[in-house]
Amino acid sequence: MQRSRGFRSKSRRKMTKVVREGRSNPITNKLQKFEEGDLVHITINPSIQKGQPHPRFHGKTGKITDKKGKAYIVSLTDGNKAKELIIRPDHLKLQTSQ
Structure with missing residues (x-):
């Protein structure tokens, strides 16, 4: 029987959180507002599965x-190909310096 190669396979290190980090999911992450043209970092929160991008995009930077709906469309380049991802604000972080 073949092993499963699901959405979160080979992502044990990426999809772990620090133990006792404090409040695990503050409501302010859900309530973040972004404007069109903002640069954002994709940081996956493993405890929230809804609106989560594929683990290959963890750590990448894109443009809103x-x-x-509640999610944002983020465009970025994966190699030479332009891609658009639909991501909820729980997994996004605004880039402060440009």
């Missing part, structure tokens, strides 16, 4: 292009 649109809003879709």
